Amino acid sequence: MIQGLRTIIVGGAIACGLSAAFGATSEAQAPVKWAGDFGPPQGAPIHAVLTSPPNVPPPTHRTVPAKVIVELEVVEKNMPISEGVSYTFWTFGGTVPGSFIRVRQGDTVEFHLKNNPNNKMPHNIDLHGVTGPGGGAASSFTAPGHESQFTFKALNEGIYVYHCATAPVGMHVANGMYGLILVEPPEGLSKVDHEYYVMQGDFYTTGKYREKGLQPFDMEKAIDERPTYVLFNGAEGSLTGDKAITAKTNETVRLFIGNGGPNLVSSFHVIGAIFDKVRFEGGTNTQSNVQTTLIPAGGAAAVEFSTKVPGSYVLVDHSIFRAFNKGALAILKVSGPEDKTIYSGKELDSVYLGDRSQPNLQAVTTAAHAAATGTLTLQDQVQAGQALFAGTCSVCHQANGAGLAGVFPPLAKSDYLGADPKRAIGVVLHGLTGKVSVNGGDYNSVMPPMNQLNDDEVANILTYVLNSWGNPGGRILTDDVKKVRAAKPAAPAAAH
Numbered sequence: 135m136i137q138g139l140r141t142i143i144v145g146g147a148i149a150c151g152l153s154a155a156f157g158a159t160s161e162a163q164a165p166v167k168w169a170g171d172f173g174p175p176q177g178a179p180i181h182a183v184l185t186s187p188p189n190v191p192p193p194t195h196r197t198v199p200a201k202v203i204v205e206l207e208v209v210e211k212n213m214p215i216s217e218g219v220s221y222t223f224w225t226f227g228g229t230v231p232g233s234f235i236r237v238r239q240g241d242t243v244e245f246h247l248k249n250n251p252n253n254k255m256p257h258n259i260d261l262h263g264v265t266g267p268g269g270g271a272a273s274s275f276t277a278p279g280h281e282s283q284f285t286f287k288a289l290n291e292g293i294y295v296y297h298c299a300t301a302p303v304g305m306h307v308a309n310g311m312y313g314l315i316l317v318e319p320p321e322g323l324s325k326v327d328h329e330y331y332v333m334q335g336d337f338y339t340t341g342k343y344r345e346k347g348l349q350p351f352d353m354e355k356a357i358d359e360r361p362t363y364v365l366f367n368g369a370e371g372s373l374t375g376d377k378a379i380t381a382k383t384n385e386t387v388r389l390f391i392g393n394g395g396p397n398l399v400s401s402f403h404v405i406g407a408i409f410d411k412v413r414f415e416g417g418t419n420t421q422s423n424v425q426t427t428l429i430p431a432g433g434a435a436a437v438e439f440s441t442k443v444p445g446s447y448v449l450v451d452h453s454i455f456r457a458f459n460k461g462a463l464a465i466l467k468v469s470g471p472e473d474k475t476i477y478s479g480k481e482l483d484s485v486y487l488g489d490r491s492q493p494n495l496q497a498v499t500t501a502a503h504a505a506a507t508g509t510l511t512l513q514d515q516v517q518a519g520q521a522l523f524a525g526t527c528s529v530c531h532q533a534n535g536a537g538l539a540g541v542f543p544p545l546a547k548s549d550y551l552g553a554d555p556k557r558a559i560g561v562v563l564h565g566l567t568g569k570v571s572v573n574g575g576d577y578n579s580v581m582p583p584m585n586q587l588n589d590d591e592v593a594n595i596l597t598y599v600l601n602s603w604g605n606p607g608g609r610i611l612t613d614d615v616k617k618v619r620a621a622k623p624a625a626p627a628a629a630h
């Protein structure tokens with residue numbers, strides 16, 4: 135009875151949600167606890183239509199909750215990021231942003247995350263539309279050549295970001311691991327002539343803006359929040375020229391605009407258009423007559439406007455250097471007859487084209503304090519190193535150092551480590567690729583450089599490793615790390 139009351143109060147915010155909830159309750163004979171839960175899925179399971187940007191799947195046109203199966207594959211691949219410049223993107227479904235997913239509020243979503251066997255990294259997915267730990271991240275951690283499955287009920291309607299949340303999280307996001315999932319309200323969204331999918335992201339390469347060739351990821355720039363590129367849909371020119379999105383005059387356009395970040399907040403603006411309606415922050419409320427809408431990193435909005443005058447409308451991040459000097463520029467081309475009463479002519483086209491997780495922090499604090507007082511004992515180092523290991527290395531080598539057969543070599547009793555403990559410093563700073571043999575097992579994979587760690591941190595992590603899980607003991611000092619770092623400049627944090 136009390137729970138029923140709760141449904142009424144919570145559901146009262148959305149009239150349609152309320153009536154649908156009631157309908158489902160009486161049919162299914164099961165009490166429904168939360169607004170947005172319209173009872174068990176009905177009918178045969180449906181395979182979700184996934185689309186690549188800038189396309190959006192069609193409306194579900196459903197009036198009852200269904201079981202929806204989503205199959206998403208993570209693919210690591212080289213793609214152009216600008217003219218003559220390529221980058222190793224990590225993608226959900228082969229594109230940046232990842233495939234667009236569309237479900238209806240109340241749907242039960244069975245999610246399959248596949249990690250392509252040619253990939254080098256483990257990945258997972260955190261969907262902001264999920265109610266549950268990590269938004270699914272906890273249940274979807276997937277090694278290369280594996281598949282994970284978890285199920286959630288889409289309780290809240292809205293337009294939600296999803297992203298990879300595997301450590302180092304910032305690096306996975308910076309490499310393009312984000313996308314959007316739309317949870318339609320039960321009555322669907324209002325009909326429009328065009329829906330498009332555009333997502334902003336900031337990118338960090340060791341070379342300068344438009345420096346040619348395959349450009350590696352630059353962890354230092356990422357930490358300093360100094361992007362080389364700020365882009366819509368993962369590449370300069372992804373939505374200009376022949377690839378511009380299009381509409382005719384006197385049509386309605388809805389843009390689902392996401393911001394994957396990892397760092398920047400977008401001041402999203404369409405030059406020459408006023409948004410009639412904005413679902414700001416992706417939520418239920420709308421705002422009218424908006425010029426520029428803020429889209430936080432890890433957030434999204436749906437903007438709507440009508441095309442009254444033909445011409446090229448330029449989508450920008452109005453933090454304007456990003457548009458003209460870092461690539462944050464896309465075009466909506468509107469064709470059709472002029473309406474001189476609204477606009478006289480003369481287009482503007484040519485003018486404008488021109489993780490640290492808590493344990494880590496604690497560890498750093500402990501170590502910094504210890505260093506400041508000159509009391510960094512072996513025990514201090516091991517303790518600081520343990521927390522850092524948990525936040526940095528355990529995602530691959532596992533918390534108990536056992537690794538993952540055939541994918542990540544063990545650090546526990548590692549004969550590779552035992553043969554020469556100090557070479558582990560180079561492994562952490564510069565990464566490791568190519569064939570290695572550890573305890574009789576062969577590995578031929580990639581460990582990305584961890585050169586975001588400072589000398590203290592590397593020393594402490596390795597001291598912890600050497601003193602754990604039956605390893606021989608020993609100590610790595612900050613000075614040892616300093617020497618290795620100086621001897622060979624840290625390779626860019628590339629992961630290919």
Ligand SMILES: [Cu+2]
Nearest residue numbers: 257298300306
């Ligand atoms: Cu990932």
